[in-house]
Amino acid sequence: MIKTAEIFPSERKKLFDRLENKLETAYNLNRKVVSFQANKDEPVYRWFKYKEGFSSALVKYFLTKYAPKPGKVLDPFAGAGTTLFAGQELGWQSYGVELLPVGTFVMQTRQVLDKLDVEKLTIIEKGLWSEITKLKDFKNHINHISITKDAFPDETEEYLNKYLSYCSKIKDKHIETILRFAAFTVLEEISYTRKDGQYLRWDYRSKRVLPGKSFNKGRISTFKEALKSKLNKIIHDLSPTQISSLFEQFEKTNSEKKPVKIIEGSCLEELPKFENDFFDFIITSPPYCNRYDYTRTYALELVYLGYNNEQVRDLRQSMLSCTVENKEKIEFLSKFYTSIGKSEVFEEVLHVYNRSNAMMEVNAILDELNKLEKLNNSNIARMVKNYFLELCFVTYEMARITKSGGYCVMVNDNVRYGGEEIPVDLILSEFAENFGFEINKIFVLPKGKGNSSQQMGNYGRTEVRKCVYLWQKK
Numbered sequence: 001m002i003k004t005a006e007i008f009p010s011e012r013k014k015l016f017d018r019l020e021n022k023l024e025t026a027y028n029l030n031r032k033v034v035s036f037q038a039n040k041d042e043p044v045y046r047w048f049k050y051k052e053g054f055s056s057a058l059v060k061y062f063l064t065k066y067a068p069k070p071g072k073v074l075d076p077f078a079g080a081g082t083t084l085f086a087g088q089e090l091g092w093q094s095y096g097v098e099l100l101p102v103g104t105f106v107m108q109t110r111q112v113l114d115k116l117d118v119e120k121l122t123i124i125e126k127g128l129w130s131e132i133t134k135l136k137d138f139k140n141h142i143n144h145i146s147i148t149k150d151a152f153p154d155e156t157e158e159y160l161n162k163y164l165s166y167c168s169k170i171k172d173k174h175i176e177t178i179l180r181f182a183a184f185t186v187l188e189e190i191s192y193t194r195k196d197g198q199y200l201r202w203d204y205r206s207k208r209v210l211p212g213k214s215f216n217k218g219r220i221s222t223f224k225e226a227l228k229s230k231l232n233k234i235i236h237d238l239s240p241t242q243i244s245s246l247f248e249q250f251e252k253t254n255s256e257k258k259p260v261k262i263i264e265g266s267c268l269e270e271l272p273k274f275e276n277d278f279f280d281f282i283i284t285s286p287p288y289c290n291r292y293d294y295t296r297t298y299a300l301e302l303v304y305l306g307y308n309n310e311q312v313r314d315l316r317q318s319m320l321s322c323t324v325e326n327k328e329k330i331e332f333l334s335k336f337y338t339s340i341g342k343s344e345v346f347e348e349v350l351h352v353y354n355r356s357n358a359m360m361e362v363n364a365i366l367d368e369l370n371k372l373e374k375l376n377n378s379n380i381a382r383m384v385k386n387y388f389l390e391l392c393f394v395t396y397e398m399a400r401i402t403k404s405g406g407y408c409v410m411v412n413d414n415v416r417y418g419g420e421e422i423p424v425d426l427i428l429s430e431f432a433e434n435f436g437f438e439i440n441k442i443f444v445l446p447k448g449k450g451n452s453s454q455q456m457g458n459y460g461r462t463e464v465r466k467c468v469y470l471w472q473k474k
């Protein structure tokens, strides 16, 4: 039995008491299945680990257990496309919305795999390095932004630019994509940086003047060795003998696959474009309300893909609010719904948000803690408020576009700020009920090692829940 009820003051406690019977510890959904780690035998994810992703096994579990037959499946926060491609393998017509070009590039690469001439790639790979070394006339493709400047050793940077010039001359677009992808997957490995959630950590050998304790990331691979090794791995995995044993399902369903539709943009603007009752299933995981900054974490990849300072800043602001830098989107949303002739929807969603007593309690407590300077950052209260407000709109749209009897599965973690647990699972489920979903279950992951109460620091009374919600459209 989950024991967090005692710590919730009134409104959260009331909501907990009302929904407690929906919470169920799910021993079959361990942390591995809910994270990217179970994807090691999947094409593309084997070569690029999108650590924010969940597993194909999770998607297949829900699709096969809860849907009588394949139909249309959506992920509004598609990431690297786990829902889309796992759905496709099971015969579903898959749709995904993703804002970050990192995710859309990975998905586009995965789509190319079916058409890739692996023999041709093998021949190209053999002569590749001498071609690159010979290149005298090359363009500067990597145009750094302030947060990536000096991320690569000079020689690596020159080779990266030469490599991108070489790629741009390749006639076979599928080969070009996989070559670009191979270098994309090694950027962290060949750089002075390490991904660290809220920002990049910098190695002491970079040219940057670094404050604080010095950091040594260990051996930094040269571009040549990292690229060669990755391309050889890709070629090996795609060879006819390997592909059938490694990616069994991928191979088997190749001929009868339905195309995957990838929409690059914000789901706040893209979901309203779908008709009512369009989808049979939604499986998704939004960013968590945990200050994780995708645009900083993936800054090298964004620069590699050609994004400049302004574009990265715009991406950061368009993302679902989950960092202290996010400004509110309420005015934008109001104008947007008015522009599509649905201002009444805007009012309805706002009403549902404001009517949630647990939400109001969280906002009031965080404002109070903010005044008392008890939060690590003064924008945390704003972030939390907007995180839920934006997800309230997403939840409204998800309910509208799901068919009656269809399901929505959402993976998300609860969070804690200033010692206050924020029951993301309960608040979002309450929104969902208001928009026509029935809460079937809130599956709670069994306790993990990493966040046992001894390791929770000052506020370590209880563990915050990591959950998979299962909502069914009435």
Ligand SMILES: C[S@@+](CC[C@H](N)C(=O)[O-])C[C@H]1O[C@@H](n2cnc3c(N)ncnc32)[C@H](O)[C@@H]1O
Binding pocket: 050, 052, 053, 054, 055, 076, 077, 078, 079, 080, 081, 082, 083, 097, 098, 099, 100, 103, 265, 266, 267, 268, 284, 285, 286, 287, 288, 294, 318, 319, 320
């Ligand atoms: C937890 S990840 C999802 C990972 C995905 N389930 C997978 O397996 O790859 C959340 C994703 O939401 C994306 N995202 C954030 N804000 C968005 C928005 N407004 N519209 C669409 N996608 C957004 C992020 O870029 C990130 O890829």
